[in-house]
Amino acid sequence: MSDLVLAADLGGTNLRMATVDAAGVVAHLVKRPVPEDVSPHQLVAFIDKIAGQVLDDVDRSRIAAIAFTAPAPVTDDFDGVLTKLPNLGSVTGMNLKVELEKLFSLPVVIENDATAAAIGENWIGASRGVENCVTVTLGTGIGGGIIINGRPIRGKDGIGGEIGHMTVEPGGRPCKCGNQGCVEEYASATALARMAVDHRHPARSSLQLYESWQQGDPIAEQIFATMGRSLGQMLAGLANALNPEMFVICGGVAEGIDAFGDHVRTEIAARAYPAAAKTGVVVKGELGDNAGIIGVARSAFVRMGTHSIEGL
Amino acid sequence: MSDLVLAADLGGTNLRMATVDAAGVVAHLVKRPVPEDVSPHQLVAFIDKIAGQVLDDVDRSRIAAIAFTAPAPVTDDFDGVLTKLPNLGSVTGMNLKVELEKLFSLPVVIENDATAAAIGENWIGASRGVENCVTVTLGTGIGGGIIINGRPIRGKDGIGGEIGHMTVEPGGRPCKCGNQGCVEEYASATALARMAVDHRHPARSSLQLYESWQQGDPIAEQIFATMGRSLGQMLAGLANALNPEMFVICGGVAEGIDAFGDHVRTEIAARAYPAAAKTGVVVKGELGDNAGIIGVARSAFVRMGTHSIEGL
Numbered sequence: 346m347s348d349l350v351l352a353a354d355l356g357g358t359n360l361r362m363a364t365v366d367a368a369g370v371v372a373h374l375v376k377r378p379v380p381e382d383v384s385p386h387q388l389v390a391f392i393d394k395i396a397g398q399v400l401d402d403v404d405r406s407r408i409a410a411i412a413f414t415a416p417a418p419v420t421d422d423f424d425g426v427l428t429k430l431p432n433l434g435s436v437t438g439m440n441l442k443v444e445l446e447k448l449f450s451l452p453v454v455i456e457n458d459a460t461a462a463a464i465g466e467n468w469i470g471a472s473r474g475v476e477n478c479v480t481v482t483l484g485t486g487i488g489g490g491i492i493i494n495g496r497p498i499r500g501k502d503g504i505g506g507e508i509g510h511m512t513v514e515p516g517g518r519p520c521k522c523g524n525q526g527c528v529e530e531y532a533s534a535t536a537l538a539r540m541a542v543d544h545r546h547p548a549r550s551s552l553q554l555y556e557s558w559q560q561g562d563p564i565a566e567q568i569f570a571t572m573g574r575s576l577g578q579m580l581a582g583l584a585n586a587l588n589p590e591m592f593v594i595c596g597g598v599a600e601g602i603d604a605f606g607d608h609v610r611t612e613i614a615a616r617a618y619p620a621a622a623k624t625g626v627v628v629k630g631e632l633g634d635n636a637g638i639i640g641v642a643r644s645a646f647v648r649m650g651t652h653s654i655e656g657l
Numbered sequence: 658m659s660d661l662v663l664a665a666d667l668g669g670t671n672l673r674m675a676t677v678d679a680a681g682v683v684a685h686l687v688k689r690p691v692p693e694d695v696s697p698h699q700l701v702a703f704i705d706k707i708a709g710q711v712l713d714d715v716d717r718s719r720i721a722a723i724a725f726t727a728p729a730p731v732t733d734d735f736d737g738v739l740t741k742l743p744n745l746g747s748v749t750g751m752n753l754k755v756e757l758e759k760l761f762s763l764p765v766v767i768e769n770d771a772t773a774a775a776i777g778e779n780w781i782g783a784s785r786g787v788e789n790c791v792t793v794t795l796g797t798g799i800g801g802g803i804i805i806n807g808r809p810i811r812g813k814d815g816i817g818g819e820i821g822h823m824t825v826e827p828g829g830r831p832c833k834c835g836n837q838g839c840v841e842e843y844a845s846a847t848a849l850a851r852m853a854v855d856h857r858h859p860a861r862s863s864l865q866l867y868e869s870w871q872q873g874d875p876i877a878e879q880i881f882a883t884m885g886r887s888l889g890q891m892l893a894g895l896a897n898a899l900n901p902e903m904f905v906i907c908g909g910v911a912e913g914i915d916a917f918g919d920h921v922r923t924e925i926a927a928r929a930y931p932a933a934a935k936t937g938v939v940v941k942g943e944l945g946d947n948a949g950i951i952g953v954a955r956s957a958f959v960r961m962g963t964h965s966i967e968g969l
């Protein structure tokens with residue numbers, strides 16, 4: 346019986362691969378660093394090797410489909426070609442879908458990584474059963490996935506959900522995306538570490554800053570307040586524009602939500618229409634690092650007809 | 658044959674009422690100022706009187722439904738009660754749907770005014786056939802309607818599309834919505850007139866300022882550039898978040914789009930992802946003051962089954 350999806354989260358740093366069943370249970374998880382400056386050919390060989398480890402004690406006939414996230418734009422009718430990969434530039438132009446189909450001789454589904462996280466949380470995570478929600482992935486950068494009427498908004502060019510590059514300071518810091526004042530420059534792990542340096546705080550990472558915050562450090566408190574207000578300003582705009590039921594905060598930085606979550610909520614309450622601010626609750630994601638794997642597996646189950654969600 | 662909808666655009670200043678047929682043709686248009694501080698009872702009498710004028714030479718059996726826009730939040734399952742009416746506060750709490758049903762003994766459809774304009778433009782106007790688009794209504798204030806996969810995003814509380822209250826200047830001008838730095842404070846007709854005063858320019862309205870611009874006035878050029886950049890900053894955020902195919906500029910101020918449109922486009926190009934900026938063309942609405950009437954009539958035709966659009 347083909348009851349599993351071989352699902353992977355392909356990032357600039359790591360490849361995480363596992364089996365996911367139709368209830369969203371993740372098993373046989375393997376995580377390995379992606380070789381630096383990997384070529385398309387090397388990436389396929391690397392995927393093949395990791396898949397061998399994941400499937401070491403799994404009957405291969407149980408695998409019904411291959412599901413990969415990619416740190417790249419993915420449209421509704423995605424052809425598989427990886428474009429605009431700031432974190433995995435060495436494989437730009439590669440057709441990941443075609444390569445995976447050749448490698449596994451199985452149907453292949455690819456989702457943008459943040460969109461996949463949103464789908465995962467919307468399936469069995471924090472926003473399960475919520476028709477309209479915005480998921481923010483807070484890590485080195487900021488990504489996002491927007492679900493409206495139960496369907497992800499991938500956008501005409503697969504840019505949909507790139508809320509990390511909405512402007513919060515019109516004349517603010519230059520961002521690598523070409524804009525200035527993006528929320529990513531004020532609320533990502535990178536931004537937290539930079540603000541620590543700016544404040545001559547000894548923390549050199551968002552995690553160290555969070556540990557200082559836990560010890561009552563007032564500078565850390567101030568930095569997380571600034572960070573939370575920037576994030577809240579951006580989300581307040583989306584509260585007015587989309588009036589969703591929920592904002593889900595995912596990604597590594599979400600682990601520190603007790604340091605900044607209330608600042609986010611306060612800023613949304615101050616800036617959005619009262620009804621929209623009250624409706625759009627801010628919660629932490631529940632699936633941790635597995636959100637993407639679970640989400641893209643969900644997409645595969647839906648496309649195979651195992652799960653029915655019109656239009657996912 | 659019941660082939661017409663009696664459609665009306667109920668605003669804080671005017672009531673516009675007409676018949677609309679299944680092809681979107683507007684006829685028998687009557688426009689009258691809404692009495693100041695009108696009570697719910699007076700409003701019903703006023704509507705009855707105007708309807709009498711509109712239908713003076715129309716066979717009443719041709720009217721299949723009543724379709725009204727309101728300057729109020731309208732949800733997917735709207736019960737008809739008017740709430741949060743900054744421009745028509747004297748009828749707050751009135752159940753417009755029930756009153757109209759009693760008055761006309763016909764099915765009643767109500768849409769938020771800006772959402773209706775977006776639906777109208779999406780039916781037979783500038784964005785006809787476009788699956789994903791954002792419509793901005795530029796007038797005294799700024800409203801908006803967002804259509805994704807052909808369906809308007811009304812939001813959980815009917816706030817969806819309130820893009821005039823997205824922040825563009827975090828520490829900026831206080832807005833009557835309670836936020837500060839809303840794009841409405843920088844890009845509405847009111848904002849244009851205020852900026853003229855700030856610059857000691859003789860224009861006292863956005864129209865006068867536009868006439869100065871047409872004559873090559875450099876201060877007017879500067880003000881429209883500022884205005885266009887603010888609007889472009891907000892739309893660039895939506896270009897990244899939703900990656901739509903089109904931005905439609907409607908409302909009275911849209912008539913001056915040649916003074917500010919290119920500044921909007923330049924700002925979107927500078928701030929949004931290149932693919933999203935290229936895809937999201939900025940155009941002027943085509944239906945003028947009739948966009949709302951046409952749009953809400955469309956909603957009525959869809960709900961009656963005359964037109965089929967799943968979920969409108």
